[in-house]
Amino acid sequence: MFSLPYVAQQVVNGLTLGSIYALVAIGLTIVYGILRLINFAHGDLLMVGAYLALALLLNTALPLGAAVLLPMIVVGGVGVLVERLAYRPLRGAPEVAMLITSLAVSSVIQNGTIMTLSAQPRAFRLPQGLIAQHQVGVVSFSTLDAVSVALAVGLMALLTLFVTRTRVGIAMRACAENLRAARLMGININQVIAYAFAIGSALAAAAGFMWAGRFGSIEPFMGFLPGLKAFVAAVIGGIGSIPGAMLGGYLLGFAEIFFVGFLPPELSGYRDAFVFALLLLVLLVRPRGLLATGVEREG
Amino acid sequence: MLLEVENLSVYYDSIQALKGISLQVDSGELVTIVGSNGAGKTTTLLTISGILRPRRGTVCFQGQDITRLAPHEIVRRGISHCPEGRQIFTGLTVLENLLMGAYHRQDRDQMARDLVWVQDLFPVLAARRRQLAGTLSGGEQQMLAIARALMSRPKVLLLDEPSLGLAPMLVDTIFEVIQQLRAQGVTILLVEQNAYQALRIADRAYVLETGVIKLSGPVQELARNEEVKKAYLGG
Numbered sequence: 089m090f091s092l093p094y095v096a097q098q099v100v101n102g103l104t105l106g107s108i109y110a111l112v113a114i115g116l117t118i119v120y121g122i123l124r125l126i127n128f129a130h131g132d133l134l135m136v137g138a139y140l141a142l143a144l145l146l147n148t149a150l151p152l153g154a155a156v157l158l159p160m161i162v163v164g165g166v167g168v169l170v171e172r173l174a175y176r177p178l179r180g181a182p183e184v185a186m187l188i189t190s191l192a193v194s195s196v197i198q199n200g201t202i203m204t205l206s207a208q209p210r211a212f213r214l215p216q217g218l219i220a221q222h223q224v225g226v227v228s229f230s231t232l233d234a235v236s237v238a239l240a241v242g243l244m245a246l247l248t249l250f251v252t253r254t255r256v257g258i259a260m261r262a263c264a265e266n267l268r269a270a271r272l273m274g275i276n277i278n279q280v281i282a283y284a285f286a287i288g289s290a291l292a293a294a295a296g297f298m299w300a301g302r303f304g305s306i307e308p309f310m311g312f313l314p315g316l317k318a319f320v321a322a323v324i325g326g327i328g329s330i331p332g333a334m335l336g337g338y339l340l341g342f343a344e345i346f347f348v349g350f351l352p353p354e355l356s357g358y359r360d361a362f363v364f365a366l367l368l369l370v371l372l373v374r375p376r377g378l379l380a381t382g383v384e385r386e387g
Numbered sequence: 388m389l390l391e392v393e394n395l396s397v398y399y400d401s402i403q404a405l406k407g408i409s410l411q412v413d414s415g416e417l418v419t420i421v422g423s424n425g426a427g428k429t430t431t432l433l434t435i436s437g438i439l440r441p442r443r444g445t446v447c448f449q450g451q452d453i454t455r456l457a458p459h460e461i462v463r464r465g466i467s468h469c470p471e472g473r474q475i476f477t478g479l480t481v482l483e484n485l486l487m488g489a490y491h492r493q494d495r496d497q498m499a500r501d502l503v504w505v506q507d508l509f510p511v512l513a514a515r516r517r518q519l520a521g522t523l524s525g526g527e528q529q530m531l532a533i534a535r536a537l538m539s540r541p542k543v544l545l546l547d548e549p550s551l552g553l554a555p556m557l558v559d560t561i562f563e564v565i566q567q568l569r570a571q572g573v574t575i576l577l578v579e580q581n582a583y584q585a586l587r588i589a590d591r592a593y594v595l596e597t598g599v600i601k602l603s604g605p606v607q608e609l610a611r612n613e614e615v616k617k618a619y620l621g622g
Contacts, residue, residue: 262487275459275490
């Protein structure tokens with residue numbers, strides 16, 4: 089009933105969408121792991137990354153790599169700044185105070201963008217090189233698809249090396265498990281938290297480029313949906329767990345694409361409802377997510 | 388004096404947990420704080436480590452006021468804290484836990500020697516370096532917690548209830564290690580509910596009752612005190 093190339097196309101779509109969700113979910117999960125903060129402003133950093141990338145593509149002759157890398161660096165810095173200005177003063181306050189603050193930060197970033205750049209959507213035109221289509225057997229994909237997946241996998245491999253091989257990375261896992269014990273061991277938690285925000289925000293910026301390239305236009309509220317979906321992905325995987333965020337991201341990407349691609353077209357309007365139904369289902373079976381570590385932290 | 392706590396008052400919201408306590412620890416000493424549950428023993432250690440902030444009073448270390456320093460600064464100065472309930476990082480390997488204990492250190496050679504040192508103290512850890520700490524038994528986890536705290540090469544080791552929840556044989560092992568450490572010149576401030584064992588190995592003791600120091604002195608004196616006998620040594 090479905091041709092093989094069609095199925096292959098859906099798999100490619102699932103992989104690229106899943107890569108984006110996974111990258112955004114990682115940022116949410118590492119911050120949540122340490123601070124127990126659900127950072128609603130995270131998706132907006134994806135938007136900032138996309139705008140920066142567009143500005144570089146339009147106004148400079150920098151190589152494509154720079155249009156991905158520079159926004160990652162800048163947005164990483166923005167993430168650190170947001171933590172320093174908005175979240176750190178609330179350290180020790182009830183979790184709900186930080187949650188509401190993150191909503192406020194999200195609003196500030198969105199409206200700041202509208203005030204300075206207008207609410208008009210802008211076309212995100214990719215350089216010719218990225219649009220080229222390739223055919224390998226039954227699989228057809230664009231250069232952007234290939235670059236997105238390769239970049240996401242590469243970044244996740246780097247992150248895995250970071251949290252298993254470096255002092256700060258191991259400390260990040262220690263902080264996520266027991267913040268007080270980490271402080272007693274002499275770990276400077278402010279430094280570790282800054283790293284978490286820098287890394288998470290940089291990954292969101294990379295995802296912003298992929299998202300913008302995939303949909304061809306950007307606007308100030310574009311971060312909301314991927315932010316929300318990535319949150320679902322993180323919860324499905326077990327929030328706080330980095331492998332969980334990766335797994336949840338790809339699961340959600342595939343589930344969403346397959347839902348739209350293989351079910352009757354009348355149903356595709358229910359795509360987002362399906363995503364949340366999936367979340368409910370996973371939580372019913374595994375209330376703490378698929379890869380939850382089972383370690384509960386005391387207040 | 389190496390460590391000097393003066394007139395420390397600590398509150399949890401409006402409840403006063405420490406009511407102006409003072410204590411000293413001199414270099415090379417093994418000092419213990421005994422007292423029942425809720426007397427303020429853990430609160431005292433957490434305040435020294437900078438996790439809790441006192442409303443009044445000071446903590447001085449090597450003559451410097453450290454009362455307002457961040458916990459990681461306090462570790463850097465030479466105070467290491469082995470917390471109550473072990474609180475090892477169960478999702479990290481044994482080796483990673485030990486490395487976290489040495490987080491601020493840059494002296495790689497000496498660190499490598501200290502890794503050997505703590506694994507000599509606790510040979511079981513050497514055999515399990517690559518294992519996740521959560522897979523260790525309770526006694527092994529306590530040994531890891533002490534070893535981890537030692538990895539910062541502390542000038543003072545704060546030990547909070549190291550015998551809590553351990554089988555009697557393991558309690559003996561832990562107390563033997565504490566004596567061994569003391570013989571190696573590590574200064575120790577030990578908090579214990581097991582007053583019998585603590586008074587047996589310490590030089591001096593403070594008896595803490597509901598946030599107030601009731602008695603203090605050399606352990607031989609305290610062990611003869613009728614009140615102490617009745618309250619903590621089972622008559």
